[in-house]
Structure formats: C-alpha cells, structure tokens
Amino acid sequence: MSLNPQKPRAKMEARELTLRYGPKTAIHKVSLAILDRQVTALIGPSGCGKSTFLRSLNRMNDLISGTTHSGAILLDGTDIHDRGVDVVDLRRRVGMVFQKSNPFPKSIFENVAYGLRVGGMKDKAELATRVEKSLRGAALWDEVKDRLDESALGLSGGQQQRLCIARAMAVEPEVLLMDEPASALDPIATAKIEELIHELKATYTIAIVTHNMQQAARVSDRTAFFYMGELVECGPTEQIFTNPREKRTEDYVTGKFG
Numbered sequence: 317m318s319l320n321p322q323k324p325r326a327k328m329e330a331r332e333l334t335l336r337y338g339p340k341t342a343i344h345k346v347s348l349a350i351l352d353r354q355v356t357a358l359i360g361p362s363g364c365g366k367s368t369f370l371r372s373l374n375r376m377n378d379l380i381s382g383t384t385h386s387g388a389i390l391l392d393g394t395d396i397h398d399r400g401v402d403v404v405d406l407r408r409r410v411g412m413v414f415q416k417s418n419p420f421p422k423s424i425f426e427n428v429a430y431g432l433r434v435g436g437m438k439d440k441a442e443l444a445t446r447v448e449k450s451l452r453g454a455a456l457w458d459e460v461k462d463r464l465d466e467s468a469l470g471l472s473g474g475q476q477q478r479l480c481i482a483r484a485m486a487v488e489p490e491v492l493l494m495d496e497p498a499s500a501l502d503p504i505a506t507a508k509i510e511e512l513i514h515e516l517k518a519t520y521t522i523a524i525v526t527h528n529m530q531q532a533a534r535v536s537d538r539t540a541f542f543y544m545g546e547l548v549e550c551g552p553t554e555q556i557f558t559n560p561r562e563k564r565t566e567d568y569v570t571g572k573f574g
C-alpha cells in the first residue's frame with residue numbers, strides 16, 4: 317500500500333496583505349497560508365502586528381474606523397472582501413476567541429445558545445442539543461451540566477474562557493481565531509485550553525496568537541514569526557524553534573529580544 321499523505325490545503329490565505337490604521341501601517345505585504353485542520357501559531361514581539369493579522373481573517377478590523385487594506389485574504393479560495401461576501405456569514409464561518417474571556421451577563425445556557433438564536437434557531441430541543449454538543453466540545457459539560465441556568469459570570473476564569481470557546485463553536489465555524497486565549501489563566505486552566513486546542517484541530521482550522529513560546533511549541537503545527545509588521549518566516553513549528561532560516565527568528569525564539 318503506498319503512503320501518499322496529501323499536502324494539507326490552505327483553508328485561508330493572505331496574499332500581500334497590507335493593513336493601515338489611518339496613516340500607520342500595521343502589517344506590510346504579508347503572505348501566509350493557514351492550513352486546513354492545523355494549528356498555526358502567530359508569534360513576535362509586542363506591536364509586530366499579530367493581532368491585526370488575526371483580526372483581518374474575519375474582518376474584525378472593519379469595526380475600527382480608518383482602517384484600509386490592500387492585498388487579498390482568501391477563504392476556501394474566495395476573497396473575503398468580495399462584494400458578494402456577507403460579513404455576518406464570514407464571522408460565523410471564521411469564529412473568534414479573545415484574550416480576556418467575555419461571557420455575556422446571561423446564563424451559561426444562553427451564552428452558548430446566543431449565536432444560534434441570532435441565526436434563527438427556535439426549537440428548544442434543537443437548541444439544547446447544540447448547546448450540550450458545544451459544551452462537551454469545549455470540555456466544559458461535566459462541570460456545568462447541573463447549573464446551566466446560572467449566570468456565566470459565576471464561573472472561574474478558565475471556565476469562562478472555555479465557555480467562550482463553546483459559544484464560538486456553537487455556530488459550527490470552520491476556522492477558530494484565538495488571540496492569546498490563555499494569557500489571563502493559571503497553569504492548570506492553561507493546560508486545559510491547550511489540551512482542548514489539540515482536540516479541536518481534528519475539526520477546525522485554528523490560528524492562535526501567543527506570547528508564550530513554550531505554548532506555541534506545544535500547541536501548533538506551524539509557526540509564523542512576525543516582526544515590525546512583516547512576516548519574517550513561517551514553517552513547521554519544530555523547524556522554526558530548532559532550525560529557523562532567519563537570524564531574527566532565531567534571536568527571538570531563543571529569547572535574545574522581545
């Protein structure tokens with residue numbers, strides 16, 4: 317039997333993407349593929365444009381007035397800025413989890429059901445099934461199944477972050493963007509999130525911004541190193557950490573700056 321592992325395809329791809337906040341260029345001519353069902357870590361010193369790049373992938377930067385861009389971002393080969401693309405649908409397909417968990421001041425159940433209700437789902441049994449599936453997927457079900465009607469604000473920080481992941485997953489996105497999802501958490505909660513990311517990549521394509529080198533090395537298949545708004549290099553995580561092509565990458569991953 318011949319083993320012919322197919323090269324993973326690009327789920328998303330930035331081509332020569334430049335993004336400006338007013339006159340300030342935040343990222344410059346970045347070309348980067350986010351491969352299907354892999355975890356891509358975005359690393360680099362503060363202010364290098366990691367979050368800007370991440371937010372570009374589901375057009376969150378559109379919400380900041382004065383932003384302009386050139387170049388293209390493709391999702392399954394279609395430019396996400398094409399006139400025919402509905403931004404609400406794009407953000408359903410490309411979900412996001414933020415640094416600081418941001419549950420709504422509603423019950424645990426309603427937090428997860430929120431996107432489904434907005435999408436028009438009314439059937440109670442269907443909602444309950446989807447909420448349970450998402451909470452199980454986010455490895456939170458066992459901890460909250462007996463208190464679904466309690467406020468989400470009563471959960472611990474780590475639980476709140478997993479709830480936000482469940483909320484993002486409920487609408488069945490294809491890509492999950494995570495902006496430092498564990499930076500506010502203790503080591504145990506962080507380990508849970510990392511374990512979860514590992515499980516989620518069987519289903520989702522994931523891009524994660526992290527300041528934590530060990531975390532990037534643990535959770536990602538590929539790592540992209542940004543520096544002063546440019547993509548310096550991207551490759552298999554092991555190669556970036558042990559045998560980078562560029563001196564700047566080596567200096568950063570070995571802790572010489574940043």
Ligand SMILES: Nc1ncnc2c1ncn2[C@@H]1O[C@H](COP(=O)(O)OP(=O)(O)OP(=O)(O)O)[C@@H](O)[C@H]1O
Binds near residue numbers: 337
């Ligand atoms: N809303 C904004 N308006 C103006 N400039 C911004 C805005 N957001 C970011 N910038 C600037 O764009 C550049 C890139 O910022 P970005 O937040 O993408 O970097 P980052 O690598 O994610 O940084 P950090 O690791 O500190 O979060 C920085 O110079 C920043 O000051």
